[in-house]
Amino acid sequence: MVKDKEIQGYRQQPGKLPFSKPGSGGKNSFSKPINLENIPVSQNGIKDQPWGPHRHDSLISGQVIGKSTALVDSAWKVTGQAQYGDDVRLPNELIGRIVRSPHHYAKILSIDCSKALDLPGVVAIATGNDAKNKFGVLPVTKDEHAMAVEKVRHAGDLIACIAAENENIAREAERLIQIEYEILESIHDIKEGLEDSEYPIHDRGQYHIGNSNIQKRVFQEFGNISSLEKNTVVSHQSNWTFAGVNHGFTEPHAVVANWSPDGRLTLYTPQQVPHYVHRSLADVLEIPMHQINVHRTFVGGGFGGKSDPFPHEMCAAILARKSGRPVRITFDREEVFWVNRGRHPSKIEMNLHADSIGRICGIETDALIDGGSFASFGHVTTYYNGVLHTAPYEIGAFHYTGARVWTNKPASGAMRGHGAVNSRCAVEVGLDDLAEKLEVDPITLRLANLLPPHSATITGFRVTSIGMRECLERVKEESGWSDKFRKMPLGKGIGIGCGFFISGSGLPIHWDPNKFPHATVHLKIDMDGGVTIHTGAAEIGQGSDTVVSQSVAEVLGLPLDMIRIRSRESDTSPVDLGSYSSRVTFMNANAAISAAMKIRDELIKAASDITGASEEVLVIGDRRIFDKNNPAIGVSYLEALHKSQEERGALISSGAYRTPPMGKTHKGAAAGLAPAYSFSAYVAEVSVDVETGKTIVDKVWAAHDCGKALNPLAVNGQIIGSCHMGLGQVLSEEMRYGRTGHLMNPDFLDYKIPSIHEMPEVIPIIIESNDPEGPFGAKEAGEGPLLPILPAVCNAVYDAIGVRTEDLPITSEKVFKLVEKKCREQGVSSPLDLKPPRLEFSDLQDTLEKRADLHSTRDIERRLDSSREEYYNGAIFGFDPTKSPEEVDENWSVRVIPNDDYLHSPRLAGSAWKHIERRKMGD
Amino acid sequence: MVEFRLPMLPQPGELVWSVNINGTEVKLNIESNAILLDVLRDQAGSLGTKRGCDMGTCGCCSVLVDGEPRLSCLTLAADMNGREITTVEGLANGHQLLSQNNNPTNEEIKTAIEGNLCRCTGFQQIVDSIRAASDIIRENNDIEDSTSAKSDPHPGFMEGN
């Protein structure tokens, strides 16, 4: 029996402390001694730190960080108790229904709602006239209305909304609304968007680009462009077509709006970014933000698809205001496709160049992306298609032209891996081809061209921790790469792909980063000892509630069951930018740590006051604060808490995070800037049936550098889930548009998400590069892991049958056409006689291996040396690594506007620059 | 409650529907053309039964009818009169899913859940958790009662514990 043992401690009586403190009692009535295996060597523990110490080491109490932890909200979900959007049922609710356009592009001449309003059971109807203010994701591209004003821009665009007693009545009312249209000529082809048009889909006034449908254009030129031709010995050139894909989250959009008797609005919505909705509602309803409480419900998957402020959210609020009753709107699956915001259909031209010693002397990318009918996050997407492939490799020159055009399709937007996925696929497949042409192993080629840790990319991104090399080495070894690559029989292949992604966006979209933090977390602890966390970080299933709870629990030495998190309501949570750009773990856990440190300091001071031990020797262990040299001297957590409450009651603290100043100053320099970046490398093994073109992915080795896995269970989940989603895009998923521009497959029967039978075994491999600024070293794991799977599969298909695809998804038909072509080339009549590709390494292989070894030593030195010097991209080409090359070489280009030379023969997206912005047209 | 009926359209009939939901006898007036999913969510209060696609492709709406899995979005409620329905809320201890085979192979698990689309996990973890559940059942392990006492914030100290 525990009770019989003697308890020692500060003025402690034998046996369990007898006085009953409010809040005491419960399980595990003895503090667990510190387990040194959890404590890093920097703190005299025995946990190895191959990547060096971390600024948060002294906060490790050994409670939860780094341990696989079931998500704190999982019990609600598995018992069916979690309330998602449509599960919010308020008394006296009305059912809202959206009236949608049947036309791709049309002027609305008139809307007659009188008959519908006469229908018994119809309570309110609203149209575009009820709310004319625009809203949108970015302050510079507010181009959406609650409902169409003047014209509809895509089939499915909102025209009116109805609140009725039940769905049947709402549907009947929809039939009774009479709308007159004047149909306009719609555009569907992405290339047409580049041309002048009689009725551009939007009018951006003086900022409009010519008379075209170009929403955004980007030109970037960095590095040694002028000697590219001279240095290049092999090149890769490809023209990719990527179909649009949809997030396919499980929960269709749903929203409930309710105005309380005091005239305040509560909006219940499964949002990734409640704060944008908050702002937009204020704009549209013309009320101040403090009059609105945005209540994020459980989110049944978002993946970027629930991060825009949506028109239907405005509609629910408008209908509820008009009717004086709660209004619930739920989409069916088809409507989800009409709203879309999925990955952009894209045309990407990718040119890669390597020099005689296997350095990547140039990347030239041209990306034309189809934004559909609204801007959404489009500005950012247009940049991301270029700038997010300026790492992990050191490059000699980077030339990027990008354009996003409007077409009369449902809007594209942000989707997991935002803007980076398609061009990353093109780059990684291109590298495979370069390796082939250089006759070297594609993994060695990568290993010999990596940026070192703590360096700057060619576009000036500050990169801190890099675990890319370790990712590559691990997947190479574990997949048995050397025995398989270019050695397997026809139809069996293996391929490599890498990824690089932002861990949080450096610039908040809506405010100056110096004026307001990126993330804020509040803590409140009262005499019961439980810790309440208030955060606006949106738990969308990724585990943000868990990771923020873990961070607080770790610093305060508490088990997770003493932490409760309130992250749902804007009334109680500090403003947060929401769950996008893989920012939450990095920014919110950092804010949570800093809030917890303040409480920790107070507890330690109180413990010092009670025990007389100095604050310097006191440490926090399992629910107890004690002298690290003599653990018997100490107090329980509750005692310290009550002591510090004596004069002031509940302890409250606030912690905030903001990114450090970084990056360059050219136009667009902020896009892609992040406080840290994640890295990943995957190897995929595939079987391709040469007679049908069908590709099956057999196995994937997936290494991801997330800095530090705060919750390895969740990180592995993100890796495997990312593989699944990426496999969908590479193998089968595609929003298909018919000849007249209609979306042919807005449902899960024809939009093919891989089922369990298409899902290969995935071996997740976590690499922990210990980011200096990440919370306990952590970086993102939610989006980056998606990137490498696409090129890994494409490269494996080449290894299996010798054909390169440039068109995703790689359906059987497409692959088989390529097989037929290959048969003609090889002069064989049966695909079974095709010769799979083989590769004899050239002498360069040896050179690259040596360079990779040298770089490996360099990288380990750099990551451990805190007084390291600067390292700018360009050093591999002979520049002084400590100076930005443009400072020493006048030929080193930094340009963001094309010159006349370029405009004489621009590439596809680059031709967007032929138009003149209206305000510059003169007169 | 006021009845709102559509004037022009032919109306569905009404019927008395008595079923057993998660062990409780339930009697409801339902429309003769009502879909089981809607009745469960809107009338019987089983909001754990979800609607993901409405056409039998996602599996969110699965329930057990007399122990057999069934997509409630493709089921006419009237046809279920007198049957036993188990929703996710009634599955708290997971016994029924593994009732016929408490030691399934991976292939058997995959086949059993092939009608469910999952966009988060990539399925691997679902298979793992079904495996874990089957272990619990076979080994007759107890699951911790979620209402049992949580941690004591006022623990004592003991050398070496």
Ligand code: FES
């Ligand atoms: S709702 Fe998708 S299968 Fe029933």
